Amino acid sequence: MSPAKDVAAKATPLFAAYRVAARALAPLAWRKVSAKLRAYGLPEARVRERLGHASLPRPQGRLMWFHAASVGESLSILKLVRRLGELDPGLEFLITSGTPTSAELIEKRMPPRCRHQFPPLDHPAYVRRFLSHWRPDLAVLVESELWPNLIVETRKAGAPLILLNARLSPKSVASWQKHHRTATYLLAQFAQFITQNQETADNLRAIGAHADRIRPGSNLKALAAPPPVDADLLTQTQAALSGRAVWTASSTHRGEEEPVIAAHQELLRSHPDLCLILIPRHPERGDEVEALITEAGLTCARRSRGEMPSAQSQIYLADTLGETGTWYAACPLVFLGGSLLDIGGHNPFEPSHHGCAVTTGPGYFNFAETYGDMLAEGAATEIADAPGLAQQIGCWLDDPKTLEVTRTAARTFISRQSDLLDQTADLLLAQLPK
Structure with a gap:
């Protein structure tokens, strides 16, 4: 079954309720995250990236978007991004991460043809604004960044979704199993899951991921370049x-x-x-x-x-x-x-x-x-x-x-x-x- 058909077939009341709650709580979330970014000394244009407003132009050509949570996840992908750039010299890259610390470190180690932005909060309008500007050709979410609106809106926009270095804690698995229909709906948006290990592959299958889209892999952090030495x-x-x-x-x-x-x-x-x-x-x-x-x-x-x-x-x-x-x-x-x-x-x-x-x-x-x-x-x-x-x-x-x-x-x-x-x-x- 294609991801597009899954989208039409399996939307759930729980997901609809989440969208309502995300809209209602967005002002509170915005006050909290914007205060943290401003306290770090970031300019207002960068703070507003959390509302989906881009502070950089989209480059010409195909764009691969990586989204990671924070420092460790962000740094783990830089060597991979560099290697992708070597294999496809025409490919451009966008990395999003949620913390100013990760942004600072990424920008110090940025591979060629790469730029950093903060991700939009998980509000449908903010996500659509982000996607309308960047128009990624492929979206790669790293580890366990499963934000429902981000997932669904990205797939609606036409970008295939990959969950890379997938990791699920036992607590997360238990939680998703309680809401199996919604988990199945969200996981159906992904074209492929590349997991850290066989256990995560088995857990994804247990909570509703298509078995033929799961590829057990290795921990991406093992492949990352070592921290630089001055x-x-x-x-x-x-x-x-x-x-x-x-x-x-x-x-x-x-x-x-x-x-x-x-x-x-x-x-x-x-x-x-x-x-x-x-x-x-x-x-x-x-x-x-x-x-x-x-x-x-x-x-x-x-x-x-x-x-x-x-x-x-x-x-x-x-x-x-x-x-x-x-x-x-x-x-x-x-x-x-x-x-x-x-x-x-x-x-x-x-x-x-x-x-x-x-x-x-x-x-x-x-x-x-x-x-x-x-x-x-x-x-x-x-x-x-x-x-x-x-x-x-x-x-x-x-x-x-x-x-x-x-x-x-x-x-x-x-x-x-x-x-x-x-x-x-x-x-x-x-x-x-x-």
């Missing part, structure tokens, strides 16, 4: 550290810095020269994190003030954007945050690309399959709390051979993913209307 900054950092032992806690959230700092205090007992590079997930929390460091009686230097770690700096607070790759290059021992609390974890492929040994807390459910493989292969380790974190980092500091075994396993794990990039690109190009 060679000058790396040289400066290494000179400032002057051979000191160092470890990194990356992408930490509120409630995680305290156990990380406690682990560092424990490590300082046996490694008094040790430096911790602490990278909060949200750099704007720099003042808050610095206060925690001070309360713990430790000293720090702060990247956002242009400081380098001195001999007296026990913690280097790296509260900036876009420099994580440099910190990974400076230090092969990494704790990856978002995992000591029930947050879901963060992308372990990024430090692994740099040959880092990675340890994680137990709350990595967003990367359960990836961490399952990495833990089984010795490419990562799992800890439960501050004492466990101190013990694992201490083991790597004291036993370089064990550290090197973990780093080698991480490099091996990453190398197996690289041949999937062209396979994914070919699947997308095959869906592009001729």
